[in-house]
Amino acid sequence: MTDFHDLIVNRRSIRKYTADEVSAEDVKTLMEAALMAPTSKSSRPWQFVLVEDSAKLEALSKCKEHGAGPIAGCALAIIVAADVEKSDPWIEDASIAATYIQLQAADLGLGSCWIQVRGRYTVNDLESETYVQNLLEMPDTIVPVCIITIGRKAEERKPQAVEKLQWEKVHIGTWTER
Numbered sequence: 001m002t003d004f005h006d007l008i009v010n011r012r013s014i015r016k017y018t019a020d021e022v023s024a025e026d027v028k029t030l031m032e033a034a035l036m037a038p039t040s041k042s043s044r045p046w047q048f049v050l051v052e053d054s055a056k057l058e059a060l061s062k063c064k065e066h067g068a069g070p071i072a073g074c075a076l077a078i079i080v081a082a083d084v085e086k087s088d089p090w091i092e093d094a095s096i097a098a099t100y101i102q103l104q105a106a107d108l109g110l111g112s113c114w115i116q117v118r119g120r121y122t123v124n125d126l127e128s129e130t131y132v133q134n135l136l137e138m139p140d141t142i143v144p145v146c147i148i149t150i151g152r153k154a155e156e157r158k159p160q161a162v163e164k165l166q167w168e169k170v171h172i173g174t175w176t177e178r
């Protein structure tokens with residue numbers, strides 16, 4: 001268990017992974033974290049699809065024209081989706097669960113990256129949500145928000161530059177232009 005603030009400082013998006021699998025124990029820990037994420041009215045509208053099959057990962061990496069490449073090389077892709085009929089803030093609910101997965105992955109020493117799906121398009125102009133739903137045989141009402149890639153790190157990233165944080169975006173008491 002790392003100090004939480006150190007974990008936040010050191011977590012970076014990792015897009016290159018070794019060929020190692022993610023252990024069943026680590027997968028369970030990741031999903032436990034996701035299933036404990038807070039949701040509006042405790043509605044828990046999320047659904048998660050776990051993919052390890054390399055052909056499926058390759059296909060998922062084509063879910064949008066740019067920025068989905070890391071899926072092809074990861075050990076585990078977690079499709080974070082939500083039932084749009086269960087909660088109006090389903091995007092927020094799914095996003096918080098995705099963030100929990102990323103922070104839990106960092107605590108396990110695993111690399112992860114958020115790959116945006118919602119609102120994106122494939123090279124053939126198909127909605128990325130539909131592409132992923134079709135590929136994974138998901139119902140129409142279960143809409144993918146993002147895919148979290150997971151794997152052992154094959155790249156090192158520097159920690160966050162704490163000295164460069166945008167403190168001008170913090171307004172005390174009332175809005176102040178800076």
Ligand SMILES: Cc1cc2nc3c(=O)[nH]c(=O)nc-3n(C[C@H](O)[C@H](O)[C@H](O)COP(=O)(O)O)c2cc1C
Pocket residue numbers: 011012013014015066067068070113114115116
């Ligand atoms: C909503 C959201 C969408 C993102 N989409 C992608 C993506 O599609 N592909 C990708 O490689 N990274 C994606 N990222 C990762 C960001 O590029 C990354 O978090 C950002 O550059 C800051 O870097 P850091 O995570 O290392 O601090 C996304 C992150 C967020 C929060």
